[in-house]
Amino acid sequence: MTATEANSPRAGICVMGRSDLTTDLGRATLAALDIFSRYFDVSYYPVRDTTPHPGAEIALPSGRVVTVADSLAGFAVYFYADAVREGFADLSFQNIPTDGGFRVAHVSFDSTELPQERVAILNDRFDLVLVTSSHLEAVAVASGVRTPIVTLPIGLDIEELIARRYTPPMPPVTRFGTVATFHERKQLDVLIEAFRATYPGRDDVELVIHAADVGGGSHQRLAALIARANDPRITLSYGVLLPHENSDLLDSFDVFVSASSGEGYAVAPREALALGKPVVLSNIPDHAGLARAVGVFLVDGAGFIPARYPEIDNRVIGSGVAIEASDLGVAMEKARAYVLAAPRTDAHERKMLAAEYSIVALAPSYARVVDADFPSELRSGASRPLIQLPPETDDLIRATVGRNARKLGARPLVVPVRDAGFFSIFNVFMQHLTWSLQDDRVSMVLPDWDAGRLIERSTEPIVSYCYSQPNQGNMWLQLFQPLYGLSADDLNDTEFLYADSLDPNDPRAARREPLLTYVNAFHLYRAPWFGRFRKQYNGAMKEFVHLRPELQAEIDGMLDTGFGGRFTIAVHVKHPSHAVEQPGMVIAGLEQYLGAVRRELATRGIAESSDDWRVFVATDQERVVRAFIEQFGDHVVRFDDVSRVSLEEQERYDLLETEDQLRDGHQLQHLMSADVSRWSSRLAWEVWRDAESMASSDVLIHGVSNVATAASYMGPDVSMVYLDPFATD
Numbered sequence: 001m002t003a004t005e006a007n008s009p010r011a012g013i014c015v016m017g018r019s020d021l022t023t024d025l026g027r028a029t030l031a032a033l034d035i036f037s038r039y040f041d042v043s044y045y046p047v048r049d050t051t052p053h054p055g056a057e058i059a060l061p062s063g064r065v066v067t068v069a070d071s072l073a074g075f076a077v078y079f080y081a082d083a084v085r086e087g088f089a090d091l092s093f094q095n096i097p098t099d100g101g102f103r104v105a106h107v108s109f110d111s112t113e114l115p116q117e118r119v120a121i122l123n124d125r126f127d128l129v130l131v132t133s134s135h136l137e138a139v140a141v142a143s144g145v146r147t148p149i150v151t152l153p154i155g156l157d158i159e160e161l162i163a164r165r166y167t168p169p170m171p172p173v174t175r176f177g178t179v180a181t182f183h184e185r186k187q188l189d190v191l192i193e194a195f196r197a198t199y200p201g202r203d204d205v206e207l208v209i210h211a212a213d214v215g216g217g218s219h220q221r222l223a224a225l226i227a228r229a230n231d232p233r234i235t236l237s238y239g240v241l242l243p244h245e246n247s248d249l250l251d252s253f254d255v256f257v258s259a260s261s262g263e264g265y266a267v268a269p270r271e272a273l274a275l276g277k278p279v280v281l282s283n284i285p286d287h288a289g290l291a292r293a294v295g296v297f298l299v300d301g302a303g304f305i306p307a308r309y310p311e312i313d314n315r316v317i318g319s320g321v322a323i324e325a326s327d328l329g330v331a332m333e334k335a336r337a338y339v340l341a342a343p344r345t346d347a348h349e350r351k352m353l354a355a356e357y358s359i360v361a362l363a364p365s366y367a368r369v370v371d372a373d374f375p376s377e378l379r380s381g382a383s384r385p386l387i388q389l390p391p392e393t394d395d396l397i398r399a400t401v402g403r404n405a406r407k408l409g410a411r412p413l414v415v416p417v418r419d420a421g422f423f424s425i426f427n428v429f430m431q432h433l434t435w436s437l438q439d440d441r442v443s444m445v446l447p448d449w450d451a452g453r454l455i456e457r458s459t460e461p462i463v464s465y466c467y468s469q470p471n472q473g474n475m476w477l478q479l480f481q482p483l484y485g486l487s488a489d490d491l492n493d494t495e496f497l498y499a500d501s502l503d504p505n506d507p508r509a510a511r512r513e514p515l516l517t518y519v520n521a522f523h524l525y526r527a528p529w530f531g532r533f534r535k536q537y538n539g540a541m542k543e544f545v546h547l548r549p550e551l552q553a554e555i556d557g558m559l560d561t562g563f564g565g566r567f568t569i570a571v572h573v574k575h576p577s578h579a580v581e582q583p584g585m586v587i588a589g590l591e592q593y594l595g596a597v598r599r600e601l602a603t604r605g606i607a608e609s610s611d612d613w614r615v616f617v618a619t620d621q622e623r624v625v626r627a628f629i630e631q632f633g634d635h636v637v638r639f640d641d642v643s644r645v646s647l648e649e650q651e652r653y654d655l656l657e658t659e660d661q662l663r664d665g666h667q668l669q670h671l672m673s674a675d676v677s678r679w680s681s682r683l684a685w686e687v688w689r690d691a692e693s694m695a696s697s698d699v700l701i702h703g704v705s706n707v708a709t710a711a712s713y714m715g716p717d718v719s720m721v722y723l724d725p726f727a728t729d
Contacts (some may be wrong), residue, residue: 011407011573012041017081019046024267028081028106031155034060038440041373041409043069047092075143076407077370081106084121085605096125101262102400107263111307114143119556132265149388158274166276169254174336177208177253179268192326198329211238229475251275255335261320274349275356275577278339280331282323282612292626293353296345297331356384371405372397410443413502417449418461421704422684431513434540444484449475466672467684478681522583522704537713562637566614569600573619596701619692625656642686
């Protein structure tokens with residue numbers, strides 16, 4: 001690398017690996033290419049051959065396309081997904097950069113020791129070592145690896161296998177099968193011996209052994225062994241299979257068997273589990289991690305054997321576990337009896353175990369390896385927690401790729417403020433934020449709530465926005481803490497916000513949630529999936545949206561002293577001019593709200609005179625507060641330091657003709673927005689704390705409004721009672 005190259009700006013990820021993506025090691029390369037290309041700019045560099053040629057495009061099975069790098073210069077991250085040295089004659093490790101960029105090795109090895117030449121390379125050339133199975137952390141440390149070590153399983157493209165319907169045994173024959181390389185370490189001769197000794201002369205069983213290649217030197221010996229046995233029940237085959245052929249072969253097995261003496265990361269058993277198959281496995285560390293589901297039978301070892309590697313100069317490196325044929329045969333018979341008797345439903349448990357190793361489950365952890373600020377435990381799903389790196393490694397990542405992986409091509413989506421009420425603005429932001437968790441292209445969703453820029457963009461008079469002054473910067477910061485670990489300066493920096501950002505007017509968000517706002521929300525409240533919507537948005541909100549501490553303390557005080565643990569009914573009574581937002585342009589009146597409160601009490605058997613309940617009143621009208629106090633006295637809870645439509649303004653409104661009452665200009669936000677000097681984040685805080693208090697109630701009586709919609713997901717357990725203005729009871 002030249003001095004110019006070393007000092008040039010670095011960007012993107014270079015995945016270094018082998019060009020054959022169908023082998024087990026090739027799977028590591030494939031997973032890195034597929035996953036990283038979801039989130040970042042990715043190139044591919046083959047380490048052991050010159051094909052495909054530089055500049056060529058590689059189509060991955062997922063349909064994503066990556067380009068072959070013509071140079072190793074200029075990358076922010078180097079992800080090495082191959083054996084760092086296969087023998088003394090293998091000098092491909094010299095491709096690994098010695099400085100510059102964040103350098104990661106993804107390591108798998110099936111013995112109790114790592115080759116010392118690999119240890120030296122891991123220590124000298126890498127900043128982080130990822131091992132494919134957790135037991136390899138101790139193996140690496142004992143072998144002398146000093147570079148930080150973390151476990152990251154290889155993401156497997158097994159979603160199609162998981163989705164397949166489980167294929168039960170077809171009588172009269174039970175088929176045992178395995179897919180393995182022809183290495184002595186796989187102990188295939190023990191498997192053959194166990195099968196023949198356990199089932200002599202039986203015609204209701206068969207054994208299939210397949211390998212992608214004939215390496216390892218034991219193919220001829222196995223072929224000769226089977227030929228001497230002259231046993232037609234045993235089938236030995238080899239050759240590279242297409243993905244669907246491999247899947248179909250595994251699906252033809254009734255029981256998968258592996259007697260391997262050691263595994264760094266066993267792919268075939270995980271694929272068999274994804275198909276719901278029972279498995280018989282040697283009790284080695286990697287296999288032991290799969291024994292968390294029914295239908296997994298482990299065979300304890302009878303001692304240790306040297307681990308010989310014909311592919312690494314025929315050396316002995318560490319040891320493996322020896323399996324006795326008699327012990328393996330006992331487990332195979334247990335599995336046969338189990339699979340013939342077990343209900344089909346238990347296959348689901350094995351499939352769910354395998355799902356933890358899928359690309360979908362592991363993709364967020366891959367992203368977290370190169371982006372210390374990767375934004376979501378929600379993305380990782382419930383089956384697997386997000387990987388955790390040492391703090392010093394996170395610092396190194398940020399120093400190399402910048403905060404939030406901007407040098408890797410991570411792109412934010414910026415949601416600008418618009419001329420609307422506060423919760424209309426907030427709900428649109430939450431729409432983008434929530435759906436971004438399922439959108440690989442979006443790294444962050446950022447608010448640009450700057451009133452000054454809103455005024456600059458506006459070609460018409462502003463009639464609704466009134467929540468911050470033009471010189472205050474990003475209004476988000478007046479209420480909330482910065483997102484994604486960013487600083488206040490970041491959220492006020494136009495260049496930071498919009499550098500390579502995605503289109504903030506992306507119409508997909510509107511298509512994803514067409515019922516979110518305005519009149520359509522009436523249908524949202526009645527949708528059969530409304531409960532799921534509430535929980536989905538609540539999950540995103542709890543992770544990303546956090547009030548400033550002093551504001552949260554004010555909310556907590558209201559809930560503690562105002563509600564006091566009593567049964568609380570919240571009412572959201574909007575100004576009559578909000579009828580324009582209601583179905584049929586008719587809004588429930590004050591008397592209907594008072595009656596609805598009494599119905600809720602009666603339904604629950606709570607006496608109106610008791611001290612066991614409270615009613616929280618959220619309204620933009622002084623008249624409403626007074627009416628509730630007259631009716632319910634000390635049961636009424638509300639915030640008094642609130643801007644509301646006065647009695648005088650209300651009286652003037654009442655004198656208007658119906659057509660004039662429905663025009664813009666009567667709502668509190670319209671009155672405030674008409675005078676820029678009255679714009680204030682205090683108004684946003686007043687509506688926010690009302691909404692959060694409503695969301696903390698037991699019952700919320702409401703009409704159609706952005707506030708009620710927000711409260712529904714702020715408190716996904718509050719009982720939402722839509723007050724029908726046409727109801728007669």
